[in-house]
Amino acid sequence: MTAYQAPLDDMRFVLNELAGLSDIAALPGFEDATPDLIDAILTEAGKLASDVLAPLSMIGDREGSVLENGVVRTPKGFARAYAQFIEGGWNGVPFEPQYGGMGLPMLIAGATFEIWQGANMAFAICPTLTQAGVELLAANGSDALRATYMEKLVSGKWTGTMNLTEPQAGSDLSKIRTQAVKDGDHYRITGQKIFITYGEHNFTENIIHMVLARSPDGHDGVQGLSLYVVPKFLVRDDGKLGDRNDLRCLSLEHKMGLHASPTCVMSFGENGDGAVGYLVGEENRGLEYMFTMMNNARLAIGIEGVGVAEHAYQHARSYAAERVQGQVEGPGGTFEPATIDRHPDVQRMLLSMRAGTEAIRAVAYYTGAALDMARRHPDADVRNAKQALVDLLIPVVKAWATDTGLTVANTAMQVLGGTGYIEESGAPQFFRDLRVAAIWEGTNGIQALDLVGRKVARDRGDAAGALIADMRTLEADLADHTGVEDLDVIGSALQKAVVALDKATQWIVKTNTESPQIVAASAVSYLQLMGTTTGGWLMARAALAAHKRMEIGEDSPFLREKMLSCRFFADQILIQAPVLASTVTHGWAAILRSGEIAR
């Protein structure tokens, strides 16, 4: 069985044909992002992933991280791999050169994220969180905070964490009890946080916790929350590490997957007046700041789905190419022993995995490109339009890409059959690791509520309408190639899906004014519809691009397989869009009545 290989062919295809890399590279500040540089970066990232990170993934799952006397020991090889990771500068891909970052587009950073997540998700989520911390400080931190922390976090010399959840405050952060009190030029933080990823570890000498806590003035609800930087070791004025702060990891969670990643119960201020913390930005704006960082974080979660799905697909494909079972009819009508990838139902499973993975990659990268445009485009109108597109698609990427990734990971076990249920085969781990991605950073149900409420109903469908209009321009392009069977079939499915999405969108806008409850009951179906249709649209664009390249004489297994995964996506996934739309508009009645029956 071959190990994980970064899917560079499809990455290049999606970057260039679907995400508009050349337009992104032309944005101010990205002058250095030449095609050669980007190719070199992805190739090098792929090497580190294949040689160092992927081989540790199963070891990490088996050993897990262990807490002993307050110290977390990560699995063998992880700390060393982390050192290699930051030595290569990989922690700082999307960040400003002034802080030591590479200053590359989010689109490219996203592609490297995919590679890290695909190779070893339990490892990769550590830098993902650090990068969220960088975003927060860059956007909202004072000059002093940035001077103290930014370079160390960008380089990865220190890591960052997000401390939001408490036992009583999960999806509902208004219930946070962790309390900050003012103490001179800083604050004292007291409370307990749970589900803190890499809250303690042995990768680096310091860990910078971003803690959401109740402000000294003690407002109830989310209005009273502020964000604080709470370092494990205080940092002296000369930049050296000072005293240990009053915080510690009480215990590690025993999770379904991601065993290598220490998920900590963190205690702040157990021994005295509270852990020393520094306010980020202004008081009572903590949740707002978290949300500014959220788009990137949620995109990163979606990309977890892409990376793990890709690895699971490679794993299953490789097994199926080697495992001999049954026979197929060979040339001359005789039957011969066959590897299972010659059986139609296994081919179906493999193609479904490939199509699903390519579609979520397309949607995630497309959204990443829009994020770069929203930040950097010289024209404010373009920036605003792209920001609206990003806001619309982020919950879709987060939820639809992780749900689809889980389906792919689940299919990997099925391809391996009995072997797929045995942990040593590596197959169950993909699903077990990825499962949390449908939950954290806002459950997929919460994403759907965000989509229908804040992203569709609030602007009365404007952003969705703009996306739908974009989709319709492709219909005309496809019509120029009438007679090409694959494109005809794909175009027909797309046309129906876009009509369905349009109809469902109008229904959401209209119904939300009458009953947000009804819309909430239909939210997940609407998100699935938007994911399916957006994925189908980008796969249709991919099919057209592949066709055009083959039309002028280019030929490769990659292009032919691309056409097949696009066709499969239309035949088996996109075709579901009209039914999803019916579910949106007519599927809610029993749900709301179910709330009325007393138990």
Add this chain to the structure above:
Amino acid sequence: MTAYQAPLDDMRFVLNELAGLSDIAALPGFEDATPDLIDAILTEAGKLASDVLAPLSMIGDREGSVLENGVVRTPKGFARAYAQFIEGGWNGVPFEPQYGGMGLPMLIAGATFEIWQGANMAFAICPTLTQAGVELLAANGSDALRATYMEKLVSGKWTGTMNLTEPQAGSDLSKIRTQAVKDGDHYRITGQKIFITYGEHNFTENIIHMVLARSPDGHDGVQGLSLYVVPKFLVRDDGKLGDRNDLRCLSLEHKMGLHASPTCVMSFGENGDGAVGYLVGEENRGLEYMFTMMNNARLAIGIEGVGVAEHAYQHARSYAAERVQGQVEGPGGTFEPATIDRHPDVQRMLLSMRAGTEAIRAVAYYTGAALDMARRHPDADVRNAKQALVDLLIPVVKAWATDTGLTVANTAMQVLGGTGYIEESGAPQFFRDLRVAAIWEGTNGIQALDLVGRKVARDRGDAAGALIADMRTLEADLADHTGVEDLDVIGSALQKAVVALDKATQWIVKTNTESPQIVAASAVSYLQLMGTTTGGWLMARAALAAHKRMEIGEDSPFLREKMLSCRFFADQILIQAPVLASTVTHGWAAILRSGEIAR
């Protein structure tokens, strides 16, 4: 959080309203199966499940079974629970009183299976395998074999195993290498088997292995396979245990779930001339015998899906009723803190779990009743028709019920949110345990190939046509209640689904004569279509039955909830049938082409 409770209300409803228990109880030999007795049996089974088996499930997952010096130690409490289980006579529910069984219908045995599987699947699969062994000996064993083994296996004093798989022979049993040679009045068996559930354990003093091995004459392929009884301890003429046979457990698999269940690599005949084995029936008919037992075994696997789904649903519902997050609008327009089961999207998840579980219970029990009819009905025509129905539905129950059960188990984790990813919450175990059910006893893909090939194409759609005709009689019954909104909606969805199933069935029959490859590529979609439609039909029957009872004044939360789960099933699941039919007839092109691209 409340513990597992056998879902007696829904069991009674399905037994009486959908599976026709009174007709089954009227079959020859079932005279003792009075309503009171059946109710007492299910109630008692529910007590054992709640009090003894369910509390061990998480302990079993955590401890796992361990192999030490050739001895398997099952988790604490399991051996004692097994003793209680057989003391209660639960091992022999469906078997002939002449061997000490209760002689009850398979329908009732199936309901008790559901309870055991729901409470503790890792425990319950041990008796399931013993019972498969009983079936094999009852149908094909010599008088001498039956005299020696039947009573002990029926009582559960000894357990049984199935030894089929070898490393190179999984779905393809023609590759079996384990060899039998003749040695006087018995045989000597040499070889290695893998994935042997409860191949070794500490529940009982003897273990009776059913071993599929190559006959002495050494034919290639499945034609050369015979079935042998290979006991762990030889049985002397006086019935006492004699010498240890030459077989042992080499190692235990490290599985995704079912940690309490020892999955053994078994070695036969390591130390000499082979393990002593006794031929079951005639030589070279081993696979045929296995298949006669297969219907029951596959029904039992489907019921694993029902049982685990039910438990997962109860678990999620109970969590959602206690977990407070967010607010809902209360009476008078003020917002108040709410348990999460008051949020529409959580209500959607819970109702989807309930509807899915009830639908697969309906299909499984309906099939169990048909099995009783096929065996016991005095009229040979009825027996034949019911046998054809059983043959048709068995692969559907096995695959669709396990796939649906897995979806339900997956949703349980989602309802629990972050907590659902933590093993101590109990949520991941449902999925991890049940995951194998989509694989073993013939993967769900193999079930689909069995369905389209042997069960639909071979009889040119006759059995499927008879089922479809049955479904259509309900449409007339529903028409008598026009104006009842729920029934109208359900009837309309059913009508479209039945048309779709009919169309797809005709396509399967026709296409199979031209290209079995095309049909193979569409097989899984066809199975999903048949499961969805059959489930939708039985849920429509359930809705009508509930309506009629409410119409004459009966009222209960159960009946109202039943109507809602039926409505939800129609709104969100059954509605997919026409798209599934399109996928069957038009979704295969890319799949078959994908096999032609060289890598």
